[in-house]
Amino acid sequence: MSFVPKRCTSDAASNEQNLNQLPPTYMYSVIFKDIVLEINDDDAKSIKALETYCKKQNIPDAEINELKSKYHQKSPVWWYTCEMFLYGMLNCGLRSLDMEAMSKLGFFIRSLHLQLKQLHQQQSANFKKSFTVYRGQGMTKEDFQNLLDSKGGLLSFNNFLSTSMEPKVAMEFVERTMKKNPDVV
Known part of the structure; x- marks a missing residue:
């Protein structure tokens, strides 16, 4: 999540000096999104690269094999919401701007984005x-303070929001998250 202070979003903020003050994570996520949505990789090749990456991450073989054998039988939203490694790996990679994870999941990010766009x-x-929709989100005290400090500014999420x-x-x-990690607010 990137926080863009109100001073960077005002009408006077359109000059280059204020744009240079935008958080680097915001800029990186915008550039990555533009790139990943333009690339049109072969799914079979991309799934094979993801399989190799998943094995290094100790993802259970059963989950990898299910993805390989049934990927085209289900929708990207189905894969994103099913209880397996994709949801966690994708959101962790996007939040931390893990370029290796994001590049291996690029084909899936693109497919999920396109399906969500179509559904919209x-x-x-x-x-x-x-x-109104609701979202429970655990965050560090530092991120929470940044959220408070950027009131009136913009929030940029580097991941898909459930x-x-x-x-x-x-x-x-929120309750489940706080039980797992008492350091989040």
Whole structure:
């Protein structure tokens, strides 16, 4: 997550000096997104490269084999939400800007982005008025302070956001996260 202070987003902030003050992680994530969405790799070749990477990361063979054998039978959103290594590896790689992980998952990032874009186009006509979604997010005290300090500015997320229309779902996620790691707020 990148925090862009309000002073960098004002009308007067469009000059080059203020753009140079944007957080480097924000700039890297924008550049990466542009690149990964333009590259059109062969899925079979990309899955093979991901398999090699996953073995180095000690991902269970059963999960790797399931992805290899059934990847085209399911949608990218299905793979992202199923309980296996993809969700964690993808979000960890995007949050930490781990270039190796992101490059191995580039084909999947592109496919997931395109499916979400398509779903948005299909479903946006059904929603005539805005609605609220909820997200539970654990963060370090430092990140929380940065969030408070950038009030009125912009937030840039380096990952896909899972949300719910039910506040209870988001709260349950927060509770689980805080039990696992008491240092998060």
